[in-house]
Amino acid sequence: MERGSADTTLxxxxxxxxxxxxxxxVGKPGWSHIFSYYxxxxxxxxxxxxIEGKDEFLEMCNRLAKRCKSLSMEIFNIxxxxxxxxxxxKMTMSFRRFPNKPIYGSTRLTFNxxxxxxxxxxxxxxWGDIYDGIPIVRPVYRRFMKKFFG
Known part of the structure; x- marks a missing residue:
């Protein structure tokens, strides 16, 4: 992609x-190939x-990569x-001794x-996605959320 063109966003x-x-x-995630777009x-x-600033953002990404045994992402809609x-x-993460756990979400990217x-x-x-995988905790958490948040 050429910067400065009519549409400079990805x-x-x-x-x-x-x-x-x-x-x-399989293996550690890596973000180095997208850092130049930030x-x-x-x-x-x-x-x-x-997090504010690219250095702090890179540190956060590297901390997550270091903690994860594996991490995958499936993009449904853009x-x-x-x-x-x-x-x-849907992001599926595995930390140390814990099994793979899917987390569902969305991301908003804003370009300059x-x-x-x-x-x-x-x-x-x-927490909802994590607790949904724990049979004893799931119903308690869901009742709490429904009672206090809707």
């Missing part, structure tokens, strides 16, 4: 290809944390409008005028 096809290579079923002032936020991309996914990702917001219910 295409849906490019995003699907790049993000699918990020996560693999702006130095990237703001990343998910259910757990808010929608692009102007400088915003939304994608829906140069075609770099200036903001990434990941949406997912980490």
């Amino acid at each position: 295409s849906i096809k490019e995003i699907k290809e790049l993000w699918s290579r990020t996560y693999n079923e 702006h130095d002032n990237i703001v990343f936020q998910d259910s757990i944390q808010r 929608v692009k409008t102007d400088k915003v991309v939304m994608m829906e996914w 005028d140069e075609g770099l990702i200036i903001e990434q917001r990941d949406y997912y219910d980490l």
Whole structure:
């Protein structure tokens, strides 16, 4: 992709290809091939944390890669409008002695005028997806969520 062209953001096809290579079923995940698409002032936020700056973002990605025994991502849908991309996914993670666990979510990528990702917001219910895999905890957690949040 040539920066400075009429549409400088990544295409849906490019995003699907790049993000699918990020996560693999065997071995450690790696993000190094997508880091060049992030702006130095990237703001990343998910259910757990808010990270500001590319150095901090790279550190967070490397920490996750180090902790994961394996990690894979299946992208279901991608929608692009102007400088915003939304994608829906299933990420399956394995940590140390724990079995593979799927987490379902979505990601919003916001691009600046140069075609770099200036903001990434990941949406997912980490604890719900984890607790759903634990037979004794699942019903208690779901009753709690329904009672207090709807």
